[in-house]
Amino acid sequence: MMRPQQQTALRLAIGGILLGITAFSYAEEPSGTRKQAPDILFGPLFNDVQTAKLFPDQKTFADAVPKNDPQTILADYHMQRKQSGFDLRHFVEVNFTLPTEKEKYVPPAGQSLRAHIDGLWPVLTRTTSSAGKWDSLLPLPKPYVVPGGRFREIYYWDSYFTMLGLAESGHWDKVASMVDNFAYELDSWGHIPNGNRSYYLSRSQPPFFALMVELLATHDKEALKKYRPQMEKEYAYWMEGVDALQPGQASQRVVKLDDGAVLNRYWDDRDTPRPESWLDDINTAKKYPSRPATEIYRDLRSAAASGWDFSSRWMDDPQQLGTIRTTSIVPVDLTALMFKMEKLLAKASQEGGDSAAASRYEGLASDRQKAMERYLWNDKEGWYADYDLKTKQVRNQLTAAALFPLYVKAASQERADKTASAAEAQLLKAGGISTTTVNSGQQWDAPNGWAPLQWVATEGLQNYGQDKVAMDVTWRFLTNVQHTYDREQKLVEKYDVSTTGTGGGGGEYPLQDGFGWTNGVTLKMLDMVCPQANPCDKVPATRPAANEGSVTTTPSTTGAQPAANGTSTTGDQPAATSTPSTTNPSTTTTTPPATTDQPAANDETETQKSVGQQ
Incomplete structure (x- = not known):
């Protein structure tokens, strides 16, 4: 023995x-x-x-x-x-x-919508400055606000829309703390992970850090200069490997198209089932034995990096998740966010006295905008859409992501008007903007509407003088939120926009309440529909006209925007009305962005291959 x-x-x-x-x-x-x-x-x-x-x-x-x-x-x-x-x-x-649920928050009876949201901020605030060695939680130095429900950690792109509400409530200390946390992650990991869990480290999410800094800059004028190093680290992460690419190749998050234009895609560094959805991913891959399981896992993970997990947007067959191929799609919303990051890096560089860097980033933004107009505009349909790397064609599907070029003021007036008309006709429903026109059973499809997409739509439409449609989006979504709150005394993660007063469905988990980004967008919208002199605690009984209320949004600090034809406009104006032809793409090669972490010239990994092989 x-x-x-x-x-x-x-x-x-x-x-x-x-x-x-x-x-x-x-x-x-x-x-x-x-x-x-x-x-x-x-x-x-x-x-x-x-x-x-x-x-x-x-x-x-x-x-x-x-x-x-x-x-x-x-x-x-x-x-x-x-x-x-x-x-x-x-x-x-x-x-x-095992993780335990916090005691269920029971709001005081009779609270108004605004009072309920203000009361939730401390409930959703977490402090985890330390964690066990083997704990999947990644500690952060300062307090942060979580979405709520099963989401016990901070999430990257959620946080921007949560911050909008925190700022609206006057909690600038929390906004600053969360920006500091994301800066800490950039310093620690070189990127902002999907969330502060070890199993999220292999991917990021839609890059909103620069916009967070822009928001903070409306309160702290030194913010852009202060966080410029971290903004540059995030840019380097998204552009890593670009210098080693030949036209027609892709590596990790960056793609170089046949004419040399540089754009980006979503990517996860791992190709295994997601730990948080392990069995779901295994079962999805089993249904498609003809596809390598690792390929399916990578595309599932990359869709999680997009924030749209899951959507027909990424699938060949909207009813079959196993046909997902996120990594072979250039997303229009990611392209717009990268353009915005370049514009804000130019602004931060200029404020820091580095005019050479400012000029370089302006040039990169101009190149990206030209590529967006060339590859991501569907001239036949009349809206912005994703680009398919396999078919080498712009896709036809209309989604709420089409409004991102308007949100960052990268569109021409003509194309913005066409996109707005399409969104109003096909996406605008009784309870807000629908995510897509396809009902697939996935949560990032019809009939669901999500708070961040309502905000992007509202802001983007206002940027181009589409105030009536913007107010329609705002009013319908607010009514949806108010009706649901009146019945259930909670705000939820997503809403069914085919009606009002119903939470959304579909996806891998039950409907979650809390909810960070819904709270933030709702507060911003409440202050849009009510005059500043007479703020409202709930949605008013009558819909204001488009020019009533407080419709002025946070001033942009991006400076001049390049026009769609590559010329520059003055001030912070939308791009000019002229647009390049999409029938004869230019063969001009864009200037590759500099990066800080390039692979050796002969270090061609499995992630660097012909775009058609992705």
Whole structure:
């Protein structure tokens, strides 16, 4: 019989072997100070727990905190799992601390919509300046606001729309803290992960950091100069690998089209099932044995990076998630956000006295805008759309993402008017802007409407003088939010916009309440429909005219915008009305952006290949 010391030594030896095998089998990330995801740390145990469906939500075990080091837990698992009567659920409960739901927040009876939102800010605020070594949570130095529900951590693009509400409520300290947290992540990881979890480190989300800094700059005039280094780090992350690309190639998040134009796509560095949706991804891949599972996993993960997880926008067959191919699509909203980042980097450089850098970023923004007009405008349909790298054609689907070029003032007036007309005719419903025109059962499709897309639509339409349509969007969405709140005393993640007063459906998890970005957009919209001299606590009984109320939004700090034809306009105006032809693309090569972390010239990885092979 083994003595206790021998048993311990054996356990550690087995655990070390298993951990080594696990790291070899699952890891695709560099080791070092970066935390590893739980599926890498616990390999076979993680897979067994998730495929056994021990918990209704797969995120539960991904967020569980180990009570011991992975080596010891894996060794115990290897020794115990073959024993008669082994109980996997009991083993998990002994070795992990499972996440617990906070006590349900019950708002005071009779609260107005505004009072309810203001009361939620402290409820949704978290402070996690430290976390256990093996905990999937990534600590952040300052307090932050979470979305709510199952989302117990900060989320990147959600946070911008949450910040709009925090600023509207006068909580500039929280806005500044959250910007500091994202700057900390950029300094620590070189990018802002999807959320502050180890399993989110392999991807980012729609790049809104520059817009967060722009928002803060309306309160702190030094913000753009202060956070310029972090803005440049984010830009380098999105453009990494561009200098090694030949026309027609793609690498990670950047693509170089046949004429040399440089645009971006969503990408995840890993090609395994998502830990937070492990079994869902495995089952999706199993339905398509003709496709490599790793390819499907990468496209699922990349859709999560887009924020639109999931949508017919990324799929060949809207009813079949396994046909997803996010990595072979250049998204129009990402292109617009990268344009905005370049404009704000130019502004930050100018404010810092670096006119050479300002000129370079202005040139990059101008090049990107030309490419957007050339590749992402569907002349036949009359709206902005995504570009398909495989077919080398602009796609036909109309989505709410079409309004992003208007949001960042990159469109010409003519094209903005056409896009606005299409959105009004096909996307505007009783309860707001629908995400798409397709009802696929996915949550980023019809009939769902999401707060951030309502805000982008409202702002974008106002930028081009489409005040009536903008007010229609605002009023209908606010009415939807108010009716739902009146019935259920909560704000939710998404809404059914085919009617009013109903939360949205579809997707991988039940409807969540809270809810950060809905709270933020609702507050901004309340202050748009009510005069500043007489702010309202709920949606007014009568709809104001388009020119009534406080329709002035946060002033932009981007400076001059290039016109669609490459000339410059003065001030912060939309692009000029002239537009380039989309039938004869120019063959002019754009200037490749400088990056700070380029691969060696001969270091062609599997991520750098012909666009047609993606």
